[in-house]
Amino acid sequence: MYTGLQHLHSYLAYLVLLGLLFSIFTALGGWMQNRPFVDKDRKRALLGLIPTHLQWVIGLVLYFVSPLGAANASGAAMKDATSRLYILEHPLTMVLAVVLITVGYARAKRLKIGKARFRSIFVFYGLGLLLILSRIPWQAWFAVS
Structure with missing residues (x-):
């Protein structure tokens, strides 16, 4: 189960990045064309939101079943950069990114002016993407197996 979740979490990350980039x-x-915000635009924003939430749920489960996650939390692990990344930095940053992306989508739904709705998605999804990119464990992505 752990290996399957780990692979799913790794491959779903590509979908998250593509969905966020497309939405952004x-x-x-x-925003730049000052177009009206229509239902099609809301659905395009969902292409960034839904995979991000799905990835977060899988990551949350993985955090508790992985030997690198909560089970590894200790004072000694905090001194090791790789362990600290998996125990604290990656999960915390991803939660913040998911919150930003969710807030951007929720704001866009509530706002009335199309330009402001597009700007909300652009800014909040963009900040979320920057956080995600800052804490992806790149060494695991490019490791030779």
Whole structure:
């Protein structure tokens, strides 16, 4: 089960990145062109939101079943950069990113002006993406197996 979740979490990350990039660029285009925000734009924003939430749920489960996650939490592990990344930095940063992305989507739903709705998605999804990119364990992505 652990290996399957780990692989799912790793491969779903690509979908998250693609969905966020698509949503961000779509929002930027709508914002710059001053287009009205229509239902199609809301659905495009969901392409960034849904995979991100799914990834977060899988990551949360993985955090508790992985030997690198909560089971590894100790004072000694905090002194090791790789252990600290998996125990604290990666999960905490991803939670913040998911919160930002969710807030951006929720704000966009409540706002009335199309330009402000696009800007909300662009800014909050963009900040979320920057946080995600800052704490992806890149050494695991590019490790030779």
